[in-house]
Amino acid sequence: MTPEELLLRTFLDEAAELVATVEASLLHMEERGGDATMLNQLMGALHTLKGASATVGLGELCELVHEMEDAVDDVRRERVAASSPLFNQLFAALDTVRGHLAAVAQGERGEDQVAEQRARLRTWRTAHGPTETPAPPEQEVAGLRLGEYDWIRVDVLRKEGRPLHRIEVAHDLAAGPDVWRAALHCLHGMGDVVAHAATEVHGRAQLVALVATSSDRTTVEGALAGGGFTLVAWTDFAEQPAPKPAAPKPRAAGPAHQVIKVDVQRVDRLMEMVGELVIVESMVKNDCDIARLKSPRVRSSMRLLTRISLELQDTAMCLRMVPIRGELRKMERVVRDLARATGKKIRLELQGESTEMDRAIAERMGEPLLHLVRNAVDHGIETAEERAASGKPETSVITIRASHQGGSIVVEVSDDGRGLDCEAILAKARDQGLIEPDSRASDSEAQGLIFAAGFSTATRVTEISGRGVGLDVVRRAIEAIRGRISVASVPGQGTTFRMTLPLTLAIINGTLVRCGDERYVVPTLSVIECLRPSKGALVRYANHRQVLRLRDRIIPVLALRELLGAPGKDGEGDHEHPLVLVVESAGQLLGLAVEDVLFQQQIVIKSLDTPVADRRLFSGAAILSDGRVGLILDIDNLRGHARFRGGAGGRRGAPDAVVPSEAVS
Amino acid sequence: MNRPALPGTAAAPASALAAQLAGKYLVFKLADQEHALQILKVRELIGLLPATRLPGSPRCVRGVINLRGRIIPVMDLRLKFGLPRAECDDQSVIIVVQYTRSDCELVMGILVDEAVEVLNVTASQIDPPPDFGDGHIGSEFILGIGKADARVICLLDVTKILTTTEVDQTLATLDPP
Numbered sequence: 001m002t003p004e005e006l007l008l009r010t011f012l013d014e015a016a017e018l019v020a021t022v023e024a025s026l027l028h029m030e031e032r033g034g035d036a037t038m039l040n041q042l043m044g045a046l047h048t049l050k051g052a053s054a055t056v057g058l059g060e061l062c063e064l065v066h067e068m069e070d071a072v073d074d075v076r077r078e079r080v081a082a083s084s085p086l087f088n089q090l091f092a093a094l095d096t097v098r099g100h101l102a103a104v105a106q107g108e109r110g111e112d113q114v115a116e117q118r119a120r121l122r123t124w125r126t127a128h129g130p131t132e133t134p135a136p137p138e139q140e141v142a143g144l145r146l147g148e149y150d151w152i153r154v155d156v157l158r159k160e161g162r163p164l165h166r167i168e169v170a171h172d173l174a175a176g177p178d179v180w181r182a183a184l185h186c187l188h189g190m191g192d193v194v195a196h197a198a199t200e201v202h203g204r205a206q207l208v209a210l211v212a213t214s215s216d217r218t219t220v221e222g223a224l225a226g227g228g229f230t231l232v233a234w235t236d237f238a239e240q241p242a243p244k245p246a247a248p249k250p251r252a253a254g255p256a257h258q259v260i261k262v263d264v265q266r267v268d269r270l271m272e273m274v275g276e277l278v279i280v281e282s283m284v285k286n287d288c289d290i291a292r293l294k295s296p297r298v299r300s301s302m303r304l305l306t307r308i309s310l311e312l313q314d315t316a317m318c319l320r321m322v323p324i325r326g327e328l329r330k331m332e333r334v335v336r337d338l339a340r341a342t343g344k345k346i347r348l349e350l351q352g353e354s355t356e357m358d359r360a361i362a363e364r365m366g367e368p369l370l371h372l373v374r375n376a377v378d379h380g381i382e383t384a385e386e387r388a389a390s391g392k393p394e395t396s397v398i399t400i401r402a403s404h405q406g407g408s409i410v411v412e413v414s415d416d417g418r419g420l421d422c423e424a425i426l427a428k429a430r431d432q433g434l435i436e437p438d439s440r441a442s443d444s445e446a447q448g449l450i451f452a453a454g455f456s457t458a459t460r461v462t463e464i465s466g467r468g469v470g471l472d473v474v475r476r477a478i479e480a481i482r483g484r485i486s487v488a489s490v491p492g493q494g495t496t497f498r499m500t501l502p503l504t505l506a507i508i509n510g511t512l513v514r515c516g517d518e519r520y521v522v523p524t525l526s527v528i529e530c531l532r533p534s535k536g537a538l539v540r541y542a543n544h545r546q547v548l549r550l551r552d553r554i555i556p557v558l559a560l561r562e563l564l565g566a567p568g569k570d571g572e573g574d575h576e577h578p579l580v581l582v583v584e585s586a587g588q589l590l591g592l593a594v595e596d597v598l599f600q601q602q603i604v605i606k607s608l609d610t611p612v613a614d615r616r617l618f619s620g621a622a623i624l625s626d627g628r629v630g631l632i633l634d635i636d637n638l639r640g641h642a643r644f645r646g647g648a649g650g651r652r653g654a655p656d657a658v659v660p661s662e663a664v665s
Numbered sequence: 666m667n668r669p670a671l672p673g674t675a676a677a678p679a680s681a682l683a684a685q686l687a688g689k690y691l692v693f694k695l696a697d698q699e700h701a702l703q704i705l706k707v708r709e710l711i712g713l714l715p716a717t718r719l720p721g722s723p724r725c726v727r728g729v730i731n732l733r734g735r736i737i738p739v740m741d742l743r744l745k746f747g748l749p750r751a752e753c754d755d756q757s758v759i760i761v762v763q764y765t766r767s768d769c770e771l772v773m774g775i776l777v778d779e780a781v782e783v784l785n786v787t788a789s790q791i792d793p794p795p796d797f798g799d800g801h802i803g804s805e806f807i808l809g810i811g812k813a814d815a816r817v818i819c820l821l822d823v824t825k826i827l828t829t830t831e832v833d834q835t836l837a838t839l840d841p842p
Contacts, residue, residue, distance in 0.1 A: 276734040518718065564720040606736045608729070617721050621729060621736045629717040629729045629736055 007185045008104070011056045013261070015101050018052075020329070021045040023094060027332050030087045039076045043069060044152070049097075051195075055184055060111035061100055064118040068093050071125055080128070089124050091333075093117055150195050154210075154237075157192060162212040164194070164237035167220070169207040170230045180207045182227050190215050190223060210237060264359075267319050274316040275604045281309040282625040317504055320360070324402045324411070325353040327366050331373055331400060338377040344384065345395040346377060352402035357409050358504045364481050365411065365501075368474045372413040372497050373398060375471065380417035380495050390492065392416070409503060414496040420489035422446040429455065447487050451475040479636065481505060482525070508605060510622060510632065512598040513581060515561040516568025521603065521622055521632040522592065526583040530597055533580055538593075548580055548591045555582065557591035558638060564617070568595075585636045592638070601625065605632070683791040686809050692781040692818055693760065696748050699781065700819045701811060708761040708772065710780055713753055714739075727776060732761065739774035745826065751778065762823050775826065784818075786811045791820070 025042035046069040053062040068090060074080040096117040103110070157164060169183050180198060184207075187193050191213025198207055213220065221231040284290060285302055293299075328350045335348040357365075381396045388394065401412045422443050429435045429449045441449070449455060451471050478485045483501035502508070502525075509524035537549045538557065546557040557580060561568065578593035603622035608631075619634035690701035691710075716728030716739050725744035729736050739759055743750060759774040794807040806825045811818040 272734065279734060566718075566720075606734070608736060618719075621717075623731050623734065623736075627731055628715060629731050631717065631719065631729075 003182060003185060007181065008056055011052055012101060012105050014052060015049060018045045018049045019094065019098055019101070020326075022049070023091075023333055024329065026087060026090055026094070027336060029082065030084075030336070033082070039072065040152075043072055043076065046072065055181060057181065058100075058104065058111070060114040060118065061097065064093060064097065064114050064121070067118050067121045067125070071121065074125070083128075085124075085128070089121055091337075093121050150210075153192075153194050157194070157212040162191070163214060164210060164212050165217075166208070166210055166233075166235050166237050167231060168233035169209070169224060170232045171207075171228060183207055183224060183229050184209070186223050186227055186229075187211055187213075187220075190220055206232065262319075271316050271320065274313050278309050278313050279604060279623045279627070281305055283627045286625045317358075317507075320358050320504070321356040322359045322362050323354045323356050324362055324365065324409075327362055327369060328353055328400055328402065330366065331369060334370060334373055335377070335398060338374065342377060344377065344381055346381060347395050347397050349397055349399045351399065355402040355404060355409060357501065360505050361409075361481050361483075361501055364477065365499075368477045368485075368499070369400070369411075369413065371471070371474045373400075376413065376415040376417065376495070380415040380419075382418050386418070404503075405500075409501045411499045411501065412496055413499075414494060416494040419491040419493055419495050420447050420450065420487070421491060425449055444488070447489055450487065451485070482508070482523075505605070507602055508632075509600060510603045510630070511581070511600050512624070512630065513560070513592070513594040514596040514598055515564055515594055516566030518564070518566040518568075519598065519624070519630055520560070520564070521630045522581060522583060523619075523632065523635065524600055526585060526635045528582045528584050528589065530579060530581050532578075538578075538580070546591075546593065548582075550582065550589070550591075553589065555589040555591050557593050559593045560633075561593075561595065563638075583635050585639050588639060590635070590639050592633075603630070680788070682793055682809065683788040686791050686820060687786060687788040689783055689785050690811070690818070690820060691760065692784050693758070693777040694779040694781055695742055695746070695777050696751070698819065699816055700777075700821050701784065701786070702760065702762065702775075702821055702823055704783060706762050706764055706823045708763050711759050711761060711774070712755075713757050713759065713776075730759075730774060732772075732774070735772070737761070737772045737774055739776055740826065741776045742826075743776075743778075762826075764824050773826075784811075784813060786813065786818075786820070 022042060022045045025038055025045065029038055029042070046065055050062050050065040050069060053059075053065060071080075071086065071090060075082045075086070080086065096114060100111070100114050154164065169180075171180075171183070180196070184193060184196060187209060191211055194210040194212060196207060196209035211220075215223075217231070217234045220234075224231050285306060290298065290302070331350075332348055335346055339346040376398050381398075382390075382392075384394055387396065397416050399412070399414045401410075401414070403410050425446050426435070426441060426449070429446075429452070430437050432455065434449065434452050434455065435441070451474075455472065475485055478499050478501070481501060482505060483499055485497060485499045487495060487497050489495040510521040511524045511527055512519050513522055533548055538546060539549070540546050546559065547554050548557045559578070560566075579595065579597055581592040581594060581597060583590050583592060601624070603624070605620050605622055608618055608621040616637045617634060618631045619637075620632045622630045622632055624630040689704040691704050691707050692699055692701045694700075711732070714730040714732070716730050718728045719726060719738065722728075722738070725740050725742075727739045727741050729738050741750065753776075756779040757776065758780045759776050760780070761772065761774050763770060763772045765771070790812050792810040792812065794809055806821050808820040808822045811820050
């Protein structure tokens with residue numbers, strides 16, 4: 001990566017955090033009014049964002065943020081009231097900023113939209129703001145203009161005991177803003193740049209900067225020389241009187257929670273290697289030659305090796321954990337916007353923000369959460385009149401609760417709205433042909449129907465929730481990260497969606513089964529029970545369909561060996577007395593007839609991202625303890641086989657259906 | 666050096682094509698016929714590893730192997746070309762190739778009888794692919810014919826070894842872990 005790209009990447013990371021801070025502050029202010037600390041936090045974030053944008057050459061962005069900063073400043077100085085339209089303007093501007101950052105990350109540089117947004121904000125401010133906006137007091141410090149907030153930073157840095165220096169840097173070549181970028185990047189690496197300006201001294205372009213750094217002159221000089229810059233002057237920044245406005249007291253810093261930023265790719269690479277280490281360790285441990293050694297020394301070393309490998313794996317896994325806070329906080333803005341759009345009063349409560357989960361899972365929680373919240377606002381929460389009529393408080397509450405429970409992560413989204421109407425659901429399901437017309441269902445079964453594809457009781461298609469694709473999409477998204485979702489509701493009181501997610505996507509508990517001479521993996525999460533049915537319980541029909549009478553239910557059974565075409569000794573008696581593994585998927589039970597259930601093992605999932613794998617059969621692959629590949633059966637899709645083909649034989653009509661007998665050569 | 670154009674081929678595009686195809690190739694044997702793959706697409710050569718059968722995959726796919734923690738499919742090139750399956754011996758080798766399709770990087774192993782050598786093939790040694798007519802297995806995989814000394818080497822197109830329909834069909838269902 002070139003220094004330019006690195007600078008931009010660093011900027012984008014920082015900018016994302018700053019934008020999040022700005023949004024949180026704006027939301028807080030809008031809700032609870034702006035106290036001095038909040039305002040200063042907001043202004044500080046905008047100010048830093050403004051400066052950083054300028055450093056990477058995003059001029060228009062810098063101007064837009066400047067405009068936002070001025071707007072907030074108007075509020076701070078009580079020249080303008082903090083009104084709802086103002087917040088709308090600021091949020092709109094923030095959205096443009098966010099959008100532009102995303103575009104820049106993709107490599108686009110067009111700033112037209114940003115310029116437009118700035119013009120819009122400026123126009124609005126001129127129309128609604130005070131007639132004159134006096135420039136903030138600035139003070140010249142030998143070539144540097146320091147604004148108010150620069151002074152606040154100076155103050156903070158001094159209190160932290162960081163020495164400040166005013167430095168002048170020259171460059172051999174004719175310098176433009178691009179050249180100084182490299183110098184600033186270098187300086188950023190050595191400390192904090194409070195302010196900087198490009199000037200001309202004796203006809204030569206120079207950069208003047210106020211830097212807080214603990215490095216000494218020689219070190220900085222050397223670093224700059226590396227980029228072709230010459231350090232011309234270095235003076236200690238003497239005590240200068242700061243202008244009057246009250247600077248906020250920096251919060252007393254407690255013992256610092258040390259955090260370092262690490263490239264995600266590096267962490268992933270580390271995790272991959274640790275995963276491989278665990279596999280190899282397992283291969284060594286299970287190697288029959290080593291097992292034959294019967295040496296206590298070897299055995300004890302192997303035990304130690306195993307223990308350390310597993311601990312290393314746990315530690316590496318933790319590196320990928322992030323608190324769910326980020327995803328939950330995003331919902332604040334969503335609820336705010338939705339409440340305004342629907343005219344309903346809604347409060348969002350977040351609990352368990354610090355619950356940690358694998359970063360990959362956290363990232364993919366965003367969409368489902370969004371759908372669930374939208375659904376709650378649109379369908380669950382009643383209008384003000386309805387709430388008043390049923391004696392409910394005017395402001396409805398949506399609660400998102402995250403917690404660790406029994407080795408999984410549980411995230412619940414609840415609302416205190418009207419709850420699910422089971423009768424309406426059943427009626428709609430019958431209408432759409434999802435269930436038999438005369439079938440009856442318990443309340444919980446009825447509520448579960450809302451996850452069915454294409455289902456919707458919405459009488460009108462709204463812009464917010466769309467055409468009833470919401471919950472089916474949510475269910476699939478959650479199941480894609482190996483989670484489960486269920487719903488519970490009390491009519492008139494509210495609805496709660498409960499999502500259970502694994503701690504990590506990388507490892508699952510697998511049950512190894514034998515089909516003929518081959519071994520396959522069934523995710524233990526899906527296994528309900530394992531039994532050898534008695535003579536009458538397993539019934540064969542024509543077309544190789546089999547069903548099992550399991551207590552009071554009849555469940556379809558797939559003969560795995562025939563389905564997969566596994567070679568092996570025939571006539572093992574497996575047809576008469578197979579072992580049946582009962583698995584569950586999306587609330588339905590299915591039996592898998594296998595020869596043997598071998599053992600359970602924690603296995604590292606590897607993706608089977610190759611064009612030739614039949615993704616309807618296998619959800620992935622794993623490396624077993626002997627180093628060979630084990631294919632993980634996709635239980636959800638296997639169910640489809642049972643429904644349409646009833647197990648072995650027969651083509652499905654799809655062009656590349658599984659044809660077991662041919663696959664055996 | 667001028668050569669009479671092969672029947673059914675145009676002379677002018679042939680030299681441009683040949684220039685494009687010139688380079689280093691990994692030559693291997695399949696049923697006593699020599700073939701070659703562009704060396705840039707070859708990741709490594711490995712000895713035979715036990716493959717786990719992949720039900721539902723095309724016949725020519727032997728299965729998947731564990732290549733240092735990464736799971737890749739192995740294709741039996743003999744079966745792909747309609748040749749009879751052969752017993753593997755200690756000459757058998759798996760060529761691990763990689764190529765990019767629709768922004769996805771795909772890695773695959775190809776089982777061949779024997780790896781011969783790395784050969785630098787110049788433009789003048791390359792003839793355009795002969796026209797076998799439709800329906801001949803393998804005709805779409807051939808980039809060109811390399812002639813070195815008395816040897817005739819089929820220059821193969823790795824990206825076509827897995828046919829377009831198979832790849833695109835499955836790319837549509839790929840989702841990252």
